[in-house]
Amino acid sequence: MFKTGSTVLVFLLMLGISPCLAQDNCRDCHFDFEDDDGPSHKIVRDVHIQKGLGCVDCHGGDMTLDDMEQVRQVKGYRGIPTHREVPEFCAECHSDAVYMRNHNPALATDQLDKYKTSIHGQRLFGKNDPKVANCISCHSVHEIGDAKMPHSSTHPTNIALTCGQCHANADYMAEYRIPTSQVDDYMESVHAKALYEGGDVSAPTCNDCHGNHGAAPPGVSSLSAVCGMCHAIEADLFNGSPHKIAFEENDYPMCETCHSNHKIEKPTDAMVGAESPAVCVDCHSADDGTMGIEAASNISGAIGNLVAAHDEADSLLNEAILKGMMTTDEEFRLKDVRQVLIQTRTLVHSFNADSVASKAKEGIEKADEVKSNSVALIDEYHFRRRGLGLATIFITILVVALYIKIRRVDNRLYSR
Amino acid sequence: MAGGGVKEGLYARLYAWVNERFKVDALVDYMGDKKVPVHGHSAFYYLGGISLFLFIVQVVTGILLLMYYRPGADSAYESVRFIVANVQFGWLIRSIHSWSANLMILAVFLHMFTVFFTHAYRKPRELTWLSGIGLLGLALMFGFSGYLLPWNELAFFATRVGTGMAGAIPLIGESVMVIMRGGEEVTGATIGRFFGLHVAILPGIFTVLLAAHLIFIQRQGMSEPVQWAGKSEGAKRYQRFFPSFILRDLLVWLIVLNILAVLAVLFPDGIGVVHWPLGAKADPFAPPPEVIRPEWYFMFAFQALKLLPAHVLFIEGELFGIILFGIGGLVWTLVPFLDKKRADQKAQYLMAFGWFVVAFILAMTVMGYLV
Numbered sequence: 001m002f003k004t005g006s007t008v009l010v011f012l013l014m015l016g017i018s019p020c021l022a023q024d025n026c027r028d029c030h031f032d033f034e035d036d037d038g039p040s041h042k043i044v045r046d047v048h049i050q051k052g053l054g055c056v057d058c059h060g061g062d063m064t065l066d067d068m069e070q071v072r073q074v075k076g077y078r079g080i081p082t083h084r085e086v087p088e089f090c091a092e093c094h095s096d097a098v099y100m101r102n103h104n105p106a107l108a109t110d111q112l113d114k115y116k117t118s119i120h121g122q123r124l125f126g127k128n129d130p131k132v133a134n135c136i137s138c139h140s141v142h143e144i145g146d147a148k149m150p151h152s153s154t155h156p157t158n159i160a161l162t163c164g165q166c167h168a169n170a171d172y173m174a175e176y177r178i179p180t181s182q183v184d185d186y187m188e189s190v191h192a193k194a195l196y197e198g199g200d201v202s203a204p205t206c207n208d209c210h211g212n213h214g215a216a217p218p219g220v221s222s223l224s225a226v227c228g229m230c231h232a233i234e235a236d237l238f239n240g241s242p243h244k245i246a247f248e249e250n251d252y253p254m255c256e257t258c259h260s261n262h263k264i265e266k267p268t269d270a271m272v273g274a275e276s277p278a279v280c281v282d283c284h285s286a287d288d289g290t291m292g293i294e295a296a297s298n299i300s301g302a303i304g305n306l307v308a309a310h311d312e313a314d315s316l317l318n319e320a321i322l323k324g325m326m327t328t329d330e331e332f333r334l335k336d337v338r339q340v341l342i343q344t345r346t347l348v349h350s351f352n353a354d355s356v357a358s359k360a361k362e363g364i365e366k367a368d369e370v371k372s373n374s375v376a377l378i379d380e381y382h383f384r385r386r387g388l389g390l391a392t393i394f395i396t397i398l399v400v401a402l403y404i405k406i407r408r409v410d411n412r413l414y415s416r
Numbered sequence: 417m418a419g420g421g422v423k424e425g426l427y428a429r430l431y432a433w434v435n436e437r438f439k440v441d442a443l444v445d446y447m448g449d450k451k452v453p454v455h456g457h458s459a460f461y462y463l464g465g466i467s468l469f470l471f472i473v474q475v476v477t478g479i480l481l482l483m484y485y486r487p488g489a490d491s492a493y494e495s496v497r498f499i500v501a502n503v504q505f506g507w508l509i510r511s512i513h514s515w516s517a518n519l520m521i522l523a524v525f526l527h528m529f530t531v532f533f534t535h536a537y538r539k540p541r542e543l544t545w546l547s548g549i550g551l552l553g554l555a556l557m558f559g560f561s562g563y564l565l566p567w568n569e570l571a572f573f574a575t576r577v578g579t580g581m582a583g584a585i586p587l588i589g590e591s592v593m594v595i596m597r598g599g600e601e602v603t604g605a606t607i608g609r610f611f612g613l614h615v616a617i618l619p620g621i622f623t624v625l626l627a628a629h630l631i632f633i634q635r636q637g638m639s640e641p642v643q644w645a646g647k648s649e650g651a652k653r654y655q656r657f658f659p660s661f662i663l664r665d666l667l668v669w670l671i672v673l674n675i676l677a678v679l680a681v682l683f684p685d686g687i688g689v690v691h692w693p694l695g696a697k698a699d700p701f702a703p704p705p706e707v708i709r710p711e712w713y714f715m716f717a718f719q720a721l722k723l724l725p726a727h728v729l730f731i732e733g734e735l736f737g738i739i740l741f742g743i744g745g746l747v748w749t750l751v752p753f754l755d756k757k758r759a760d761q762k763a764q765y766l767m768a769f770g771w772f773v774v775a776f777i778l779a780m781t782v783m784g785y786l787v
Contacts, residue, residue, distance in 0.1 A: 326501040388681040395674045402667045409659055
C-alpha cells in the first residue's frame with residue numbers, strides 16, 4: 001500500500017502537479033466528463049499548476065466539495081469569465097504587484113494597462129468587439145506557458161503562429177481591412193531565417209517590433225525607432241543623413257521604404273546603385289535634380305572595389321594556405337578587412353558617398369597588404385622548390401663523383 | 417700544371433706542418449690497417465654511420481634554432497612562430513631538425529635490431545652494446561623533451577600524458593613526475609626543465625657516451641658474421657676502413673642528406689603520423705584535443721598500456737605494464753651476458769625473443785594508429 005502511494009506521488013511529482021491536486025474534486029470530476037483536450041487534461045502543462053496554484057485560485061469555489069451546486073453557492077465563486085471579462089479576470093493577480101512578488105517577481109504587472117492602450121484593448125473595451133484578442137487568445141486557456149517554455153504559445157518560435165491564428169486568416173480579418181500576408185512575408189524574412197534556421201531565439205518575431213500587451217503597429221515616424229532598437233548604428237547614421245528630412249517631408253516610412261516591413265530580405269550590395277535591382281532607383285533618377293543617383297553610383301562603386309580587393313586577397317591567401325605556408329598573420333589581417341567591409345556596408349545608411357569611399361579605402365589598403373604578403377608567400381614557396389631542385393642536382397653530382405672516386409680507389413686497391 | 421704544382425706544394429707543406437705536430441700519418445696508417453668484412457649483409461654496416469650523420473645534423477640545426485628560441489610559457493610558442501614565419505630559412509631549419517630527429521631514431525632502432533640479430537653484441541662488444549642502449553635511451557629522451565619546446569596544444573597535452581605515465585612508476589613515480597614537470601602540473605617551469613635537459617644535460621651525456629661507443633667500435637673493428645667463424649682466412653673478403661668504407665659512408669650520407677632535404681622542403685610540418693604542425697598555443701584551461709597521440713616511437717608502449725585491464729592480479733594495470741616493460745628492457749640490455757653461445761653458434765631462444773619484440777612493437781604501433 002505504502003509502495004503504491006509512493007509510486008503515485010512520484011508520478012504526480014513527475015507531472016509537475018502538486019500533491020494537493022490529487023485531492024482536488026474540481027479536477028477529479030472534470031477529468032471524467034471532459035475530452036482529452038479539455039481544461040482538466042491540459043492543465044498539467046500549465047505554469048500556474050506548476051507554481052502550486054489550483055482551479056479555485058482563479059475560479060473561486062471550494063475544491064473539497066463534490067457537489068457542483070454547492071460549489072456555485074460558495075462566496076467568491078466566479079466560474080467561467082466572458083470574453084470581455086477575461087482581461088480583468090487575469091489582472092486580479094497579474095496587476096497585483098504584492099501578490100505577484102510571491103510567485104514570479106520578474107514578471108511586470110502592467111499588462112492590463114498596456115492592453116488597454118492596444119488596438120485589441122481599445123476595441124474590446126470601447127466597441128465591445130468579441131473578435132479581438134484578449135489574454136487567452138494568445139496565452140491559451142489552461143495550458144498557459146512561460147515564454148521560455150518551448151511548448152508555450154508565447155515562446156519566440158511560436159509567436160508568429162499565435163498571432164497568425166487571427167492575422168493570417170483572411171475571412172476572420174476581412175472586416176478590419178488590414179493585410180493578412182504578414183506571417184507568410186515574415187517567414188521569408190532574414191529575421192525568421194535567423195530564428196528558425198539559425199536557432200537564434202533572440203531574433204525578432206512579431207512582438208519584438210509590435211509590442212506584446214500594448215500591441216500596436218509602428219507608425220511612420222516611429223518605425224526607425226523600432227528598427228533602431230536593435231540596428232542602433234544604422235538608425236543613428238540614417239538620422240544624420242539627408243534622407244531623414246526628405247522622408248519626413250514626404251511622409252515615407254524610414255527603414256521600410258528600402259527594406260520593406262515583414263518580408264525583410266537579407267541586404268545585399270546590389271541594393272545600392274544606379275541601376276535595378278538597386279532600391280535607389282525606386283525614388284531617384286539621373287535627372288531628378290538631386291545627387292541621389294550619383295551618390296548611389298559612387299557608394300556602390302566603393303563597396304564593389306572593396307569586395308573585389310577582399311576576394312582577390314582571400315583567393316591569394318587560400319593559395320598560400322594550400323601550399324602549406326605559414327599564414328597566421330595574414331589570416332588575422334584578412335579578418336580586419338572583413339570587419340572594415342561590414343563597417344563600410346553599415347555606412348551606406350549615411351548616404352554619404354565620401355565617408356563610404358573613405359572607409360572602403362581603409363579596407364582596400366589592408367586587403368592590398370594581404371595580397372602582396374600572400375604573393376610573397378607563394379613566391380617563397382616556388383623559391384623553396386627551386387632551391388630544393390638545385391640542391392638535389394648538386395648533391396646528385398657529388399654522389400656520382402664520389403661513386404666514380406670509389407670505383408677508382410677500389411680498382412687501385414683490390415684489382416691485384 | 418704549374419698552378420697545380422703550387423697547390424700541391426702548398427697542400428704538402430700544410431700537411432707536413434700538421435703531421436709534424438699531430439702525427440696524422442699514424443692515424444691514417446691505423447685506419448688503413450683496419451678492415452671491414454664484405455658479405456651479403458654489409459649494407460647494415462652503414463646504419464650506425466647514418467645515425468651518426470643524423471645526430472650531427474641535429475646538433476647543427478639545434479644550435480641554429482637556439483639562436484632564436486626563447487624558453488618560457490610566454491615566449492616559447494611565439495619564438496617558434498617567429499622562427500617559422502620570419503627568420504630566413506627558419507622553417508627549413510626547424511623542418512630539418514624535426515625530420516632528422518625522427519629519421520635518427522628510426523636509424524638507431526634499425527641499427528640496434530641489426531646488431532641484435534647478427535649477434536654483433538657478443539664478446540668483446542658487451543660495452544659497445546650497453547653504450548648503444550644508453551644512446552637509444554638518450555635519443556628517446558631527446559625526442560620527448562624536444563616535443564614540448566614549441567609549447568603548442570599537441571605538445572602540452574602529450575607531455576601531460578607522458579609525464580603522467582612516469583607518475584605510475586612504483587615508489588618513486590610521484591617524485592619523478594614532479595621533478596620532470598617542475599611542479600604538480602605541466603607549466604612554464606616544465607619548459608625550463610625540458611629545455612635544460614634538451615640543450616645541455618642530454619647533449620653532454622650523449623657526446624661522452626657516443627665518443628665511448630665510437631672508440632669501442634674503432635678498437636674492436638666491425639663484427640664478422642657468425643657463418644664466417646669456420647671459414648679460412650682466404651675465403652673471407654675484406655675492404656679497408658680507410659679510404660674504401662669511409663668513402664662509401666660519405667656516399668650514403670649524401671643520399672640521406674638528399675632524402676632529408678626533399679622531406680624537409682616538401683613536408684615542412686611532417687606527414688601522416690610523423691607530424692609536427694605548430695597549430696595553436698598551449699592553453700592549460702582548454703579541453704584536450706580529441707586525439708592525443710605520443711610520437712610514433714612511443715606509440716607501442718602507449719598502446720600496450722592502454723590495452724591492459726584496470727587491474728592485473730591486484731596490481732594496477734598501468735603499473736603492471738610498466739613493470740613488464742622494465743623487465744623486458746632489462747633482459748634486452750643484458751643480452752650480451754645472457755647469450756653464452758660460441759662465436760659460430762646462433763642463440764635461437766634469444767632470437768625468438770627478438771622476433772617477438774619486433775612483432776610486438778609493429779603490432780602495437782599499427783594498432784595504436786588504426787584503433
